[in-house]
Amino acid sequence: MQRFQLYINGQFEDGGGRFASIDPATGEAWADMPEARKAEVDRAVNAAEAALWSGPWANMTATQRGKLLYKLADLVAANAARLAELETRDTGKIIRETSSQIAYVADYYRYYAGLADKIEGAYLSIDKPDMDVWLRREPIGVVAAIVPWNSQLFLSAVKLGPALAAGCTVVVKASEDGPAPLLEFARLIHEAGFPAGVVNVITGFGPSCGSALTRHPKVAHIAFTGGPGTAAAVVRNSAENLASTSLELGGKSPFVVFADADLESAANAQIAGIFAATGQSCVAGSRLIIEASVKDRFLAILKSRAEAIRIGEPLDMATEVGPLCTERQRALIEKTIDASIAAGAKLVTGGRKLGDKGFYYAPTVLDCDHVTSPSVETELFGPVLSVLSFQTEEEAVRLANDTQFGLASGVFTQNLTRAHRMIKRIRAGVVWVNTYRAVSPIAPFGGFGQSGQGREGGLAAALDYTRTKTVWVRTSDDPIPDPFVMR
Ligand code: TXE
Numbered sequence: 001m002q003r004f005q006l007y008i009n010g011q012f013e014d015g016g017g018r019f020a021s022i023d024p025a026t027g028e029a030w031a032d033m034p035e036a037r038k039a040e041v042d043r044a045v046n047a048a049e050a051a052l053w054s055g056p057w058a059n060m061t062a063t064q065r066g067k068l069l070y071k072l073a074d075l076v077a078a079n080a081a082r083l084a085e086l087e088t089r090d091t092g093k094i095i096r097e098t099s100s101q102i103a104y105v106a107d108y109y110r111y112y113a114g115l116a117d118k119i120e121g122a123y124l125s126i127d128k129p130d131m132d133v134w135l136r137r138e139p140i141g142v143v144a145a146i147v148p149w150n151s152q153l154f155l156s157a158v159k160l161g162p163a164l165a166a167g168c169t170v171v172v173k174a175s176e177d178g179p180a181p182l183l184e185f186a187r188l189i190h191e192a193g194f195p196a197g198v199v200n201v202i203t204g205f206g207p208s209c210g211s212a213l214t215r216h217p218k219v220a221h222i223a224f225t226g227g228p229g230t231a232a233a234v235v236r237n238s239a240e241n242l243a244s245t246s247l248e249l250g251g252k253s254p255f256v257v258f259a260d261a262d263l264e265s266a267a268n269a270q271i272a273g274i275f276a277a278t279g280q281s282c283v284a285g286s287r288l289i290i291e292a293s294v295k296d297r298f299l300a301i302l303k304s305r306a307e308a309i310r311i312g313e314p315l316d317m318a319t320e321v322g323p324l325c326t327e328r329q330r331a332l333i334e335k336t337i338d339a340s341i342a343a344g345a346k347l348v349t350g351g352r353k354l355g356d357k358g359f360y361y362a363p364t365v366l367d368c369d370h371v372t373s374p375s376v377e378t379e380l381f382g383p384v385l386s387v388l389s390f391q392t393e394e395e396a397v398r399l400a401n402d403t404q405f406g407l408a409s410g411v412f413t414q415n416l417t418r419a420h421r422m423i424k425r426i427r428a429g430v431v432w433v434n435t436y437r438a439v440s441p442i443a444p445f446g447g448f449g450q451s452g453q454g455r456e457g458g459l460a461a462a463l464d465y466t467r468t469k470t471v472w473v474r475t476s477d478d479p480i481p482d483p484f485v486m487r
Helices: 038-053 062-078 080-091 095-118 152-165 180-192 206-214 228-241 263-279 292-308 327-342 393-400 416-425 458-464
Strands: 006-008 011-013 017-023 028-035 122-124 131-139 142-146 169-174 199-203 219-225 244-248 254-257 287-291 346-349 364-367 384-390 410-412 466-474
Touching (some): 006 180, 028 080, 028 180, 038 206, 062 095, 062 152, 062 180, 080 095, 080 152, 080 180, 095 152, 095 458, 142 152, 142 206, 152 169, 152 180, 152 458, 169 180, 169 206, 180 199, 206 219, 206 228, 228 244, 263 292, 263 384, 263 410, 287 292, 287 393, 292 346, 292 364, 292 384, 384 393, 410 416, 458 466
Parallel strands (some): 142 169, 169 199, 219 244, 254 287, 254 410, 287 384
Antiparallel strands (some): 006 011, 006 199, 122 131, 131 466, 346 364
């Protein structure tokens, strides 16, 4: 079995325990993982705290920090194929997706490398004579970055990039499900020459490792991606250290198609929107809201596309949909689909486990019109599309917003004024019009409601990793008068 290590204070080590990582394509253990427990979390946070205040990182210019980030970006690009293979092996995300996504991760580091020396303070026109007052922007402190199993290199880059650009130090916790790519990425941090303690990469279980990290008194900010239930625990933990939090929590994103849309094009976007990453994507367009007059036509296209998808070995470049990452996830999907069918939802296609090994589930389309289906409400994080239809624009808006989540949304129409009305009325952090799933380091990303708070990506994200220090300098040489003498 391949063996991985933690990275704490510039050293690779075995951790307080070990656990086996499962290959989702076979259901069998393939790698031996290190487990960080409270002692390792303590050492990682202490190392990050020490590196923040003294030593080479604390004394580096922002431009030098940027150069290290550029070097890291180059190393990610050079090692993308190897990292992609590890992610595919450990999480089941197909190789054609991990290869392109990890190559793009390098661009996220480049974007924040360039930003490092463009984070500015401010000079204030203060209302008092003989005073210079300005704001310094300083790193917020030690950051705990916690990621789930899907896209660990990408989801850590949107935290590490801005945090390091801002001068913070970081403890990254990889998910216990599929930590291989992130643990391997630590070798690139080391090779790039980041001083010891600036980036620590650990993995372990939520109740022990995650909990110790999020309540650690030296953690100043927690950047979390995961499920809403865990996010609530993280926020409760942060009541102990008063760390600030940013939360990216997935969704149940509406994919709204009007009858005037280019249906072929919208169907391609919908297929990618729900079946890419086997549906294990926070922006999955998992609720199709289709104008009733074109519903049958659109579902016929989706059915034939879904049934033609090549399902197979995730490491095979020809595979289009792979397994789910965990049996736990597949069990949740099965249970919810059974309950939805019992409630009256109709299977258009899929709705069953595939194969006798690994965690495969067929791409599934469920017609949930006029039914209270659990599949419409629950984030399934799998290849399951629930379909609802509407007669009027008003109804489309109501259905789109009928969710506790609010991360992403898609609107397909050729009517310009309607597109603008929908953009304004949909309650979600991202609206894609006649496209879906586009992301960029330049564009902020994040949700409303149960989809979380805070934004990742873009310039503002780097500022979120800073805090201001207000500086008052008296510029007069006159002595300060005795405060107790009346004038
Ligand atoms: O995520 P968890 P799970 C949704 C999706 C999925 C559900 C549960 O619907 O079905 O969440 O997934 C760490 N303190 N998303 O259970 O538990 C954990 O070790 C601190 C949406 O796998 O949220 C892991 O590193 N940390 C989402 C990370 O939190 C704790 C992506 C995420 O795990 C902790 C993933 C604790 N008490 C799931 N408990 C998206 N936004 O894309 C666990 N963790």
